[in-house]
Amino acid sequence: MAPPRILLCGDVLGRLNQLFKRVSTVNKSTGPFDVLLCVGQFFPDSPDRLEEFLDYVEGRSEIPIPTYFIGDYGIGAPKVLSIASNDSANRGFKMDGLRLCDNLYWLKGSGKFTLHGLSLVYLSGRHLSDNQQIGVYSQDDVDALRAWAEDPGIVDLFLTYPCFSYEVFSDISEAPPGVSDSSGTDPVISKLVAEIKPRYHIAGTKGVFYSREPYSNDEAVHATRFLGLAPVGNKDKQKFIHAISPTPASTMSAAEISSRPPDTTLSPYTIVLKTPHTKEAAKRPSSSVDEEQYWRYDVSQKRQRKGVGDGEKLCFKFISSGSCPRGEKCNFQHDMDMREQCMKGVCIDFLIKGKCERGPDCRFKHSLADKDDKILQRSQRSENNSRSRECWFCLSSPSIESHLVLSIGENYYFALAKGPLVEDHVLIIPIEHSPNTLSDDPKSEIELERFQNALKMYFKNQGKEVVFFEWIFKHGTHANLQAIPIPLSKASLVQRLFNLAAEKLGFKFVAIKSDNKSSEGRKLFKTQFDRKSSCFYVELPDGTILSHSVEDNEKFPAQFGREVVLAGLLNMADRADWRTCKLSKEDETKMVEVFKKHFEEFDPTL
Numbered sequence: 321m322a323p324p325r326i327l328l329c330g331d332v333l334g335r336l337n338q339l340f341k342r343v344s345t346v347n348k349s350t351g352p353f354d355v356l357l358c359v360g361q362f363f364p365d366s367p368d369r370l371e372e373f374l375d376y377v378e379g380r381s382e383i384p385i386p387t388y389f390i391g392d393y394g395i396g397a398p399k400v401l402s403i404a405s406n407d408s409a410n411r412g413f414k415m416d417g418l419r420l421c422d423n424l425y426w427l428k429g430s431g432k433f434t435l436h437g438l439s440l441v442y443l444s445g446r447h448l449s450d451n452q453q454i455g456v457y458s459q460d461d462v463d464a465l466r467a468w469a470e471d472p473g474i475v476d477l478f479l480t481y482p483c484f485s486y487e488v489f490s491d492i493s494e495a496p497p498g499v500s501d502s503s504g505t506d507p508v509i510s511k512l513v514a515e516i517k518p519r520y521h522i523a524g525t526k527g528v529f530y531s532r533e534p535y536s537n538d539e540a541v542h543a544t545r546f547l548g549l550a551p552v553g554n555k556d557k558q559k560f561i562h563a564i565s566p567t568p569a570s571t572m573s574a575a576e577i578s579s580r581p582p583d584t585t586l587s588p589y590t591i592v593l594k595t596p597h598t599k600e601a602a603k604r605p606s607s608s609v610d611e612e613q614y615w616r617y618d619v620s621q622k623r624q625r626k627g628v629g630d631g632e633k634l635c636f637k638f639i640s641s642g643s644c645p646r647g648e649k650c651n652f653q654h655d656m657d658m659r660e661q662c663m664k665g666v667c668i669d670f671l672i673k674g675k676c677e678r679g680p681d682c683r684f685k686h687s688l689a690d691k692d693d694k695i696l697q698r699s700q701r702s703e704n705n706s707r708s709r710e711c712w713f714c715l716s717s718p719s720i721e722s723h724l725v726l727s728i729g730e731n732y733y734f735a736l737a738k739g740p741l742v743e744d745h746v747l748i749i750p751i752e753h754s755p756n757t758l759s760d761d762p763k764s765e766i767e768l769e770r771f772q773n774a775l776k777m778y779f780k781n782q783g784k785e786v787v788f789f790e791w792i793f794k795h796g797t798h799a800n801l802q803a804i805p806i807p808l809s810k811a812s813l814v815q816r817l818f819n820l821a822a823e824k825l826g827f828k829f830v831a832i833k834s835d836n837k838s839s840e841g842r843k844l845f846k847t848q849f850d851r852k853s854s855c856f857y858v859e860l861p862d863g864t865i866l867s868h869s870v871e872d873n874e875k876f877p878a879q880f881g882r883e884v885v886l887a888g889l890l891n892m893a894d895r896a897d898w899r900t901c902k903l904s905k906e907d908e909t910k911m912v913e914v915f916k917k918h919f920e921e922f923d924p925t926l
Contacts, residue, residue, distance in 0.1 A: 321437075321571075321904070321906060321907060323565045323566060323567040323568070324354045324355070324435075324436035324437060324438060324565065324566075324568075325351070325352070325353045325354050325563065325565045326353065326354065326355055326356075326357060326436075326438075326477075326563065326564050326565065326566070327343060327346065327353050327355070327356040327357070327385070327561060327562070327563055328356075328357050328359065328522055328547060328549055328561070328562045328563070328564065329356060329357070329358045329359070329360070329549055329552065329560055329561055329562075330358075330359060330360040330524045330529075330548075330549030330550045330551050330552065330560045331360025331361045331362075331391070331481075331524055331549075331550075331551035331552065331560075332358050332360060332361070332362045332363075332389070332551075332552050333360070333361055333362075333363075333364060333365045333369070333394070333551055333552060333553075334362075334363055334364025334365065334366075334369035334370065334372065334373045334394065334395065334396075335369065335372075335552045335553050336372060336373055336375075336376050336381070336383075337372055337381075338552055338553050339552050340376075340381075340383060340384055342552075342561055343356060343384055343385065343561070344384045346561060346563070347384060347385060350563070352385075353385055353563065354385070354386070354436050355385060355386045355387070355388065355435065355436065356385055356386070356387040356388070357387075357388050357389075357477070357479060357522065358387065358388070358389040358390070358391070359389075359390055359391065359479050359480070359481045359522050359523055359524050359549060360391050360481050360524040360549065360551060361391040361393060361394050361455075361481075361524075362389040362390075362391050362392065362394065363391075363392070363393060363394025363395055363396055363397040363400075364394050364395040364396060365394055365395065366395065367395055369395070370395050370396045373396060374396070374400075376421065376424065377400055377420055377421050377424070378421070379421055379422070382422070382423075383421070383422060383423035383424050384423070385423065386423050386425070387423055387424050387425065388417055388425045388426075388427055388435075389424075389425075389426060389427065390427045390442050390443070390444035390445065390479055390480075390481055391444065391445065391455070391481045391524070392426060392428065392444055392445055392455045393445060393446070393455020393456075394455070397455060400420065401426065401428075404418050404419070404420050404426060405418070407419070408665075409926065415431030415432060415433045416431070416433040416435070417433075427442045427444050427479070428444060429443075429444055429445075429457055429458070429460075429461040430442060430443045430444065430457060430461035430462070430464050430465050431464075432465075432468045432471075432475075434723060434909050435477075436568075436906075436910070437568035437570065437571065437905070437906030437909055437910070438476040438477055438566065438568050439473060439474065439475050439476045439477070439568070439569065439570070440475075440476065440477045440478075440479070441465065441468065441475050441477070441478045441479070441516060441518065442478070442479040442480070443457055443461060443462070443465060443478075443479070443480050443509070443512065444457060444461075444479075444481075445457045445481075447508065460669070462508055462512065464636065465512055465516065466511075466512065466515055467636060468516075469512075469515040469516045469517075473569070473570060474517070474518075474519060474540075474542060474569035474570075474577065475516050475517070475518040475519070475569075476518065476519050476520065476566055476568060476569055477518060477519070477520050477522060477566075478512075478513065478516055478518035478520065478521045478522065479522050479523070480509050480512075480513075480521070480522075480523045481523055481524040509523075510589060513544075513589060514538070514587075514589035517537040517540045517542070517544065518544060519542055519543075519544060519545065519566065519569060520544070520545050520546075520547060520564065520566065521544055521545070521546045521547070522546075522547045522548075522549070523546075523547075523548055523549075524548065524549055524551075527550055527551060527554055527556065527558065528548065528550050528556075528558050529548060529549060529550045529558045529559035529560070529562070530546075530547070530548040531545070531546070531547055531548075531562075532545065532546040532547075532548075533581075533583045533584065533585050534580065534581050534583070534584045534585070535584060535585045535586065535587050535588060536580065536584055536585070536586060536587050537587055538587055538589075541574075541577060541578035542569070542577050542578065542580075543580045543581065543584050544587075547562060547564075549561075549562060568906055570905055570906065571904060571905075571906055634652060634653050634655055634658055634671065635650055635652035635653060635654055636652075636668075638650075638652075638653075638654040638655070638659065639655070639658055639659050639662050639668060639671060647717075656715050656751060658671050659715065660728065660730065660751070661688055663728050664685075665685050666685045666686075666687070666688060667685060667686055670685075670686045670687075711753060711797075711798050712738075712798070713735075713747075713749050713753075713798040713799075713800060714753050714798060715728075715733070715751060721738070721908075723905065723908060723909050723912065724736045724738065724908060724912060725912075726746065726912060726915055726916060726919070727916075727919075727923050727925050727926075728751070728925065729751075729767055729770075729771065729924065729925045730751075730763075730764075730767055731750060731751055731752070731760070731763070731764040731767050731768075732748055732749060732750055732751060732764070732767055732768055732771055733748075733749055733751055734746055734747070734748060734749075734771065735747050735749055736908060736911055736912050736915065737802065737898070738898060738902070739897075739898030739899060739900070739901035739902045739903070740898075740901060740903075740911075741804055741882055741886060741890070741892060741895055741898075741901065742804060742805060742890065742892075743911060744779070744805050744915060745802070745803070745804050745805075746775070746802075746803050746915070747800040747801065747802055747803070748768065748771050748772070748775075748788075748800070748801040748803060749798070749799065749800045749801075750764070750798070750799050753798055754798070754799050755792065755793070755794075755797065755798075755799055756790065756792040756799045756851075756855075757790060757799050757801050758792070758842075758845070758846050758849050759851060765842070767924075768801075769842075770924040771924060772788065772803075772859075773924075774919075774922045774923060774924050775803050775922075777922050778918070778919055778922040779805045781922075782805070783807075783808055784805040784806060784807060784808060785805070785806055785807075785808055785811040785861035786803050786804065786805050786806070786861065787803070787804050787805075787806055787814060787858060787859070787860065787861065787881075787886065788801055788802065788803050788858065788859040789801075789802050789804075789856070789857065789858040789859070789881035790802065790856070790857060791854075791855075791856050791878065791879075791880065791881070792854060792855040792856070792857075793854050794851075794852060794853055794854045802881065802882075804881075804882075804886055806861075806886070806889065806890065810889055810890075811861045811862075813889065814860050814861065814889065815831075815860055815862075815864060815866065817889055818858060818860075818866055819866075821880070822868065825876070825877075827868055828868075829866035829867060829868055830848075830866070830867050830868065831864055831865070831866055832844055832845050832848075832864065832865040832866075832867070833863070833864055840863075841859065841863055841864065841865040842859070842865065844865075845857065845865050845867060848867075849867075850869060853869045853870065853871075854869070854870040854872075854876075855867060855868065855869050855870060856868050856870060856876065856880055856881070858881060879897070879898070882898070883897065
């Protein structure tokens with residue numbers, strides 16, 4: 321796969337006509353480009369540009385490529401961002417951008433997500449002060465970034481603005497005029513850059529474009545490049561659009577990552593982590609508010625000083641992303657119920673600390689989406705369940721590949737299949753560590769039916785039918801109901817092919833007809849299902865269920881549905897074994913993004 325092509329821009333200041341005219345020109349002449357990242361003040365700095373800005377936000381003018389921005393302040397920002405925050409589609413702990421309109425996404429506060437295979441981290445706005453309400457970042461945002469800095473892997477892009485760290489110019493001979501002094505800078509940025517060690521640090525500078533020589537990082541093999549962008553339409557005609565095409569670090573070899581250009585300098589941040597930047601910082605005791613907040617974000621170096629009661633606290637990384645790289649070594653709770661509450665729009669501070677300091681200004685819910693006693697019961701049931709820590713499908717497991725998750729409901733979640741047979745091969749998986757989908761309670765069954773119906777409508781819209789099948793192993797692995805789309809023209813062949821395959825293996829399926837109502841077929845099948853036996857069953861497009869109870873000494877192919885039938889039905893015999901169909905994480909991430917976009921209107925969880 322070719323590396324993604326990225327356009328970078330400095331302060332927009334509401335000059336969207338000029339910006340997108342330039343972007344369109346560049347896109348036609350040297351493109352296509354995948355995305356535009358804006359790191360300066362995005363909103364107008366004067367009222368006379370507000371109408372031009374609103375033309376884009378309200379859909380009268382088109383944005384040519386997906387555009388993400390930080391620097392969320394300026395004329396019109398409070399009104400526009402307030403509308404976006406209240407949009408139900410933007411509720412929850414979203415780090416990959418709140419949608420303002422087609423192709424325009426607001427990166428709020430701080431966050432980390434994958435964009436076109438690149439690991440992107442951002443800190444939006446200015447430092448919080450008493451007289452600022454919009455366009456600011458808080459200590460919580462900073463603490464979250466410092467926690468993510470401990471995650472395994474390399475950050476490709478780090479976006480900051482408006483304050484850059486003046487240290488970046490401190491050890492070079494040709495710093496641009498007017499930027500090497502310390503006025504208007506923020507020492508927080510210095511600390512974060514030194515800890516995160518991104519491959520690219522992208523920020524706004526004081527009205528100039530600047531590309532610094534790469535510098536080495538302490539305790540890391542890769543180098544960092546600093547890029548500063550000028551404002552759109554600046555009088556000095558400084559460069560405000562810059563193109564890069566970085567290969568994601570996750571796909572690079574160790575030799576490629578450690579390769580450094582000959583002009584690489586020493587790290588300008590060597591002393592940043594050792595020396596306080598202000599007198600106030602020097603006087604601050606080791607038990608500062610900063611350190612006391614670290615338990616929320618599971619920073620191990622600080623956690624070791626606390627000890628007492630840590631096990632009762634929630635792990636921020638798990639609540640926010642669904643996984644924690646420390647796995648069993650994490651001293652904090654990996655509570656799936658609270659993770660679900662977060663996904664439903666409940667304030668993460670309310671969940672973790674029991675209160676939210678933003679009060680009425682917070683746009684998230686300050687109460688649980690379900691009754692408190694029910695949440696506690698589910699949490700206790702989850703704690704008592706002896707699920708495997710190595711389970712691929714438990715959301716609390718360190719082994720889960722969370723980038724494959726497509727959608728999360730109350731009792732089930734969708735995920736892209738590992739080594740998919742076809743592009744839209746998905747799994748419907750119980751959130752609880754359940755051995756099958758046939759033993760669930762009535763409420764869970766209703767949600768499963770909604771998920772299946774949503775997939776049927778989604779594939780029908782593409783002129784396809786869908787086949788569901790499940791291999792139930794009596795010793796209790798984590799259940800997953802596989803869903804594979806097939807061409808409409810081949811739907812009538814499916815039952816015959818399953819029966820032929822069964823004949824070759826020496827058994828016959830038991831058929832349950834349901835008059836094209838798969839839910840009725842499932843209900844009848846559940847009454848006949850022997851939980852003490854292993855079983856394979858398939859739900860056909862016409863609603864018929866074919867099932868076979870597998871005896872202990874029977875040699876039954878573990879991937880019967882895929883290997884024997886569907887690979888043959890779709891003429892994909894070379895893809896029968898999922899292990900030969902593995903994709904790179906980048907390709908998997910792109911497939912997930914495409915599926916989410918197309919499935920959005922059918923997703924029952926939205």
